[in-house]
Amino acid sequence: MSFKLVTLVVIVLGAVAIAQLVRLYEHSSKLRNRREEDIPNRDNKLNANMMLTFMILLFGGFIWLMSTYGFTGRGEAASEHGKTYDWLLDVNFLLIVIVFFITNFLLFFFSFKYVRKPGVKAYFYPHNNKLELIWTVVPAIVLAFIIILGLKTWNNITSDANKEAIRVELFSEQFKWTARYAGNDNKLGYFDYKLTTDKNQLALLTTATLDSAIRIMEVGSHDGTILGIKLLEEKLNNPKNIFIPKDRVKMEADLDRKTRLLRLLYQMKYRHNSNVDARAYDDVIEADTLHLMKNQDYEFNFRAKDVIHSAYFPHFRAQINAVPGLTTRFKFKPTISTSEMKQKMNNPDFNFVLMCNKICGGAHYKMKMIVVVDSPSSYKKWFKTKKTFKDEFLAVSAPAPAAEATADTLVVAVN
Amino acid sequence: MAALAHEAHGHHDAHSHDHHEEGFVSKYIFSQDHKMIGKQFLMTAVFMGVVAMLLSILFRIQLAWPGESSDFLSMFLGETWAPGGVLKENMYLGLVTIHGTIMVFFLLTGGLSGTFSNMLIPLQLGARDMASGFLNMLSYWMFFLSSVIMLSSLFIETGPAMAGWTIYPPLSALPQAIEGSGLGMTLWLFSMTIFIASSLIGSLNYIVTVLNLRTKGMTMTRMPLTIWAFFVTAVLGVLSFPVLLSAALLLMMDRLAGTSFYLSDIIVNGEMLENHGGSPLLYQHLFWFLGHPEVYIVLLPALGLSSEIISTNSRKPIFGYRAMIGSILAIGFLSFIVWGHHMFVTGMNPFLGSVFVFTTLLIAIPSAVKVFNYITTLWRGSLVLTPAMLFAIGLVSTFITGGVTGIILADSALDIAIHDTYFVVAHFHVVMGMSAVFGMFAGVYHWFPKMYGKMMNTRLGYVHFWITIIGAYGVFFPMHFVGLAGAPRRYYDYSVYNEFDKPAADMMMDLNVIITIFAIVAALGQLVFLFNFFYSIFRGPKAVQNPWRSNTLEWTTPVEHIHGNWPGALPVVHRWPYDYSKPGAEEDFISQIVPLAEGEEEH
Numbered sequence A: 001m002s003f004k005l006v007t008l009v010v011i012v013l014g015a016v017a018i019a020q021l022v023r024l025y026e027h028s029s030k031l032r033n034r035r036e037e038d039i040p041n042r043d044n045k046l047n048a049n050m051m052l053t054f055m056i057l058l059f060g061g062f063i064w065l066m067s068t069y070g071f072t073g074r075g076e077a078a079s080e081h082g083k084t085y086d087w088l089l090d091v092n093f094l095l096i097v098i099v100f101f102i103t104n105f106l107l108f109f110f111s112f113k114y115v116r117k118p119g120v121k122a123y124f125y126p127h128n129n130k131l132e133l134i135w136t137v138v139p140a141i142v143l144a145f146i147i148i149l150g151l152k153t154w155n156n157i158t159s160d161a162n163k164e165a166i167r168v169e170l171f172s173e174q175f176k177w178t179a180r181y182a183g184n185d186n187k188l189g190y191f192d193y194k195l196t197t198d199k200n201q202l203a204l205l206t207t208a209t210l211d212s213a214i215r216i217m218e219v220g221s222h223d224g225t226i227l228g229i230k231l232l233e234e235k236l237n238n239p240k241n242i243f244i245p246k247d248r249v250k251m252e253a254d255l256d257r258k259t260r261l262l263r264l265l266y267q268m269k270y271r272h273n274s275n276v277d278a279r280a281y282d283d284v285i286e287a288d289t290l291h292l293m294k295n296q297d298y299e300f301n302f303r304a305k306d307v308i309h310s311a312y313f314p315h316f317r318a319q320i321n322a323v324p325g326l327t328t329r330f331k332f333k334p335t336i337s338t339s340e341m342k343q344k345m346n347n348p349d350f351n352f353v354l355m356c357n358k359i360c361g362g363a364h365y366k367m368k369m370i371v372v373v374d375s376p377s378s379y380k381k382w383f384k385t386k387k388t389f390k391d392e393f394l395a396v397s398a399p400a401p402a403a404e405a406t407a408d409t410l411v412v413a414v415n
Numbered sequence B: 001m002a003a004l005a006h007e008a009h010g011h012h013d014a015h016s017h018d019h020h021e022e023g024f025v026s027k028y029i030f031s032q033d034h035k036m037i038g039k040q041f042l043m044t045a046v047f048m049g050v051v052a053m054l055l056s057i058l059f060r061i062q063l064a065w066p067g068e069s070s071d072f073l074s075m076f077l078g079e080t081w082a083p084g085g086v087l088k089e090n091m092y093l094g095l096v097t098i099h100g101t102i103m104v105f106f107l108l109t110g111g112l113s114g115t116f117s118n119m120l121i122p123l124q125l126g127a128r129d130m131a132s133g134f135l136n137m138l139s140y141w142m143f144f145l146s147s148v149i150m151l152s153s154l155f156i157e158t159g160p161a162m163a164g165w166t167i168y169p170p171l172s173a174l175p176q177a178i179e180g181s182g183l184g185m186t187l188w189l190f191s192m193t194i195f196i197a198s199s200l201i202g203s204l205n206y207i208v209t210v211l212n213l214r215t216k217g218m219t220m221t222r223m224p225l226t227i228w229a230f231f232v233t234a235v236l237g238v239l240s241f242p243v244l245l246s247a248a249l250l251l252m253m254d255r256l257a258g259t260s261f262y263l264s265d266i267i268v269n270g271e272m273l274e275n276h277g278g279s280p281l282l283y284q285h286l287f288w289f290l291g292h293p294e295v296y297i298v299l300l301p302a303l304g305l306s307s308e309i310i311s312t313n314s315r316k317p318i319f320g321y322r323a324m325i326g327s328i329l330a331i332g333f334l335s336f337i338v339w340g341h342h343m344f345v346t347g348m349n350p351f352l353g354s355v356f357v358f359t360t361l362l363i364a365i366p367s368a369v370k371v372f373n374y375i376t377t378l379w380r381g382s383l384v385l386t387p388a389m390l391f392a393i394g395l396v397s398t399f400i401t402g403g404v405t406g407i408i409l410a411d412s413a414l415d416i417a418i419h420d421t422y423f424v425v426a427h428f429h430v431v432m433g434m435s436a437v438f439g440m441f442a443g444v445y446h447w448f449p450k451m452y453g454k455m456m457n458t459r460l461g462y463v464h465f466w467i468t469i470i471g472a473y474g475v476f477f478p479m480h481f482v483g484l485a486g487a488p489r490r491y492y493d494y495s496v497y498n499e500f501d502k503p504a505a506d507m508m509m510d511l512n513v514i515i516t517i518f519a520i521v522a523a524l525g526q527l528v529f530l531f532n533f534f535y536s537i538f539r540g541p542k543a544v545q546n547p548w549r550s551n552t553l554e555w556t557t558p559v560e561h562i563h564g565n566w567p568g569a570l571p572v573v574h575r576w577p578y579d580y581s582k583p584g585a586e587e588d589f590i591s592q593i594v595p596l597a598e599g600e601e602e603h
Ligand code: HEM
Pocket: B166, B295, B296, B298, B299, B341, B342, B360, B361, B363, B364, B367, B402, B403, B404, B405, B406, B407, B409, B410, B411, B415, B418, B419, B420, B424, B427, B428, B431, B432, B436
C-alpha cells in the first residue's frame, strides 16, 4: 500500500516538475523569439557529436560483450556435425560483423560530418545507376556464397542416418522426457497412442499391451478411480442413481468416447500380427538420463504425447520439434564424453543436457534431461543392467493367474 | 479521370461544409474524417503500447530476479497472479503472450499503419478524404473493440492466452494443457478475428484511395515513398490476413466443435482424445503465411516514413527513388514465399527448408539496397537533426543490426541450434521493437504539427531519443549473447541452468539483470515522450503551415483541420516530391505544386 502511494506521489511530482521546466523553457524561447522547428546550430552540432559518441559506445559495447560473453556459453561443439556447424557460424558471423561495422560507421559518421553548416548547401544527387548496380550485385554474390555453404551443411545434417546408427526414441510430454533404446535388433517397436496405460506409458504395440488396454477400457482400473465401460453403463442405467444433469452429460460423453476408442482397439487387435511383438519387447526404457556412447552414430526419433515440444541439445548443436501425431528424426554422433567436456569447460559439475525449447506449459522451463556420454565399455556395462520392456511389462502382469485379475492389477493412466 | 471525378465531388464537399457545423459526436467520436480517424488510431495505439510495455517490465523483473518478491509485481498483479510478489509460472507466459500480441498487432500494425496511412494517404495524394469515410470509421471502431476484448482477457479468472503470440496448437487448443487456453484463448481468437476484419477494411480503403483518388499530376512515380510503402503494406495485409483468419477459424473449430484440423493422437492430463489425422504443422504454415508478410507490414510503413523524413531533413532528394520503389515491391513479393524459415526444425521436409533458405536470403538484397540508399542520402547532405530525423537515423542503424542477424537465422543449418533461443528474440526486437517503433516515433514527431496544429518540444524529443536508443540497444544487444549461449526463449527462470552448467547460468543471470535495468530506463524514457505528446497537444506552441520546409502536399493544407483538406480547389502536382537543394533554385525545397521552371528538367 505504502509502495503504491510513494510511486504515485513520485509520478505526480515528476510530471509537475517537468511541466514547470517546459514552461520555463518556452518562456525563454519566446523571449529569444525562437521557434520549435528552427533547430539552432548548437543543438544540431550537439546531436551530431552525440551520434559519433553513440557509435563509439555501440561498437565498444559490442566488443566488450563479444570478448566477455561471446566465447562462453555452450562451449566447444560435442558432436561431429557440430564442428562444421561452429565453423559455418564463425564464417557467417565474421561476414555480418564486418557489414555491421562498416554500414553503421558510415551511417553515424555521415550523420556527424554532414550536419548543417552555415553556407554549405546539400549536394543534389538523386541517383547513380552504376553505384546502385554495385550494391545489388555485391550482396547477391556474398549471399550466394552463404547459401551454398549453408545448404551443403544442411543437407549433410538432415540426410538419413546410416544402418549402424543406434535408434533411440525420445518421448516428450508435459514436462519430462523419456528415452527408449531399440534393443538388440536396433529396431524401435511400434506404438499407438491408444495403448497408453500406466504400465505402458509409451504405448508400445504388442499382443499383451493390446489385450491389457482393451481390458482396462472395458472394466476400468482396479482402484476404481477410472471407470470402465461396463461400470459406466451400469451406473447410468441403474434407476436408483440420481445424478446432477451436468455430471450425467459428462458421464455419457465419457462412455461414448470410450466405446468408440474401444472399437478402434478391437480393430487394431484383429489386424495385429504378433510377429512384430519382438520389435517392442527388446526395447529398453529409461526415464531419468539419456546415456550415449562416444563416437557412435545415433538416430533419434521424437514423439510427443500432448503438445509440441522441442528437443534441444545445445552442446551437440542439435534441435528438432516433437510433434503430436508425427514422428520426427535427427541424427548425430557425440564426439566428446561427459568427463572430457567437464575438463574442457573447466567445471567438474558440468553436464550435457536435453532441454525443451518449445513453449509447452507452465513448467516448460523445467523440462529437461541430463545427457551422459560415456566410453563404449562403460556404456555397455550400464546397458546390461537395464531391463527390457518385456521384462518390465510382464513382470507386473505375470503374477496374475487369470485374465480378469490381470486387469485389476493394472493401474491406468487414462480416464 | 478518376482524379477529375473526385475533384467535382470535392467541390461539393467543400461547399456543403460551410453550411453546417459538426456535432461533438460526429466530430470526435464517430468521425468519418481521415485525420480524426488517424488520430484515434494513434491514441488507441499509444495506450496499448503503454500497457504492453508495462507487461514487459513485469516479466523482465521476474527474469532478472527470479523468485524474489517484488512490490511492483504485487501492485499490478495482486495475490492471484503474483502471490507474495512472486510471479506465477503460467502468468509469466500470459504476460509474454499478450505483450507480443499487442506490440505486433495493436501497436505496430493497427497503430503504425492505421495512424499514418489514414493521416497521410489523402493528404499526400491531394484527396479530400479516403475513398470510403464510413468504412474507415468502421475500421477504427472494430480496432477499438478488438483492443478492448484483448485487454479484458487480462482480467478473467483463468488468465489471458498463454501459448505465446504465435499460439501454436495443440497447446492453444487444449484448456487441459494450460489454463490460459480456456476462456483467455477464446477471447484472444475473437479479438483477433475482429482485428483482422478491421485491418482488411482499412487496407482495402487505402488501396482504393491510392489507385483512384490521386490528384491531377500525381502519377504513381511522383508519389512520396511513404505512400508507396503504405500501398504495398495494404496489399500485403489484404493477401495475408485472410489466411490468419482461416487459421484462427480452424483453431476455433478444433476448440469448440470437436474437429481435428490440428490435433492428432493426443493424451493430455490423463485424458485420451479421439482426434486423429490433424496436423499441428498445418497451423504453423497458415500462421506464418501471414506471419512473415506481417513483419514487413510492420516495417514497410516505418521505412516509408523515414524515407520522407531523411530526405527532408538532409535537404537532399532520397537517393535512388526508383530503386527504393523497386525494393519495396521486391520485399513485398518475396515476403510471401519465405514463411518456411520459421519452421526449419519443426519436422518439415528438409528439402522444402532449402527452398526457403534460398528465398529468404534473396530478401536480404532489396533490404541492403534500401540501407545503402539511406546512407547515400545522408552523404553530403545538410542535415537538420530534428527529433524525427534522429529516430529515422536510429531506424537505419537498427535495421542494419537486425537485418544481419536475420541472415544467420535464414541459414537453415545455423538455425538448428539458435532457433527459439534468445538470439531470435534479439533479432526480431531489433527490427520490430527498435526499427519499426523508431519509425513510428519519427512519424509522430514529424507529423505532429499536421495532426494537432501544435509543435512538440524539441529538446524533450532529444532526451527521449537518446534515452530510447541507448536503453533499447542496451536491452536487445546482450540478448544475442544470451541466445548464442543456448538460452531457450519463453523460460520463466534461467537459474535451471545451475543444475548442469553453473557458469552459463551465471552469465545468463548477469546479462538478464543488465537487460532488465536497461529496460526499466528505456521505459522511464517513454514517460518523457508521453509527457511531451500530451502536453504539446494542449499547450504546445502553434505550428506554422510548413515547419520542416517540405515538398509534399500535406504541408500545403491549412494548419487548422478542415473537412476536405484544401479550402479551395485541390492542388495540382507538377513534380516529384524530392526536389531538395535543386541547383538553380532559390530555396532549398520546391513544393510538388510548383510548376517546372522554364528549361528545368524533372530530375
Ligand atoms: C534481412 C532481413 C531478414 C531476414 C533474413 C530475417 C530472417 C528471419 C528468420 C530466418 C527468422 C526465423 C528464426 C527462428 O525462428 O529461428 C526470423 C524471425 C523473425 N523475424 Fe526476421 N528476418 C529479416 C528481417 C526481419 C524484419 C524486418 C522483421 C520485422 C520488422 C523481422 C521480424 C521477425 C520476427 C518477428 C521473427 C520471429 C517470430 C517468432 O518466432 O516469434 N525480421 N527472421
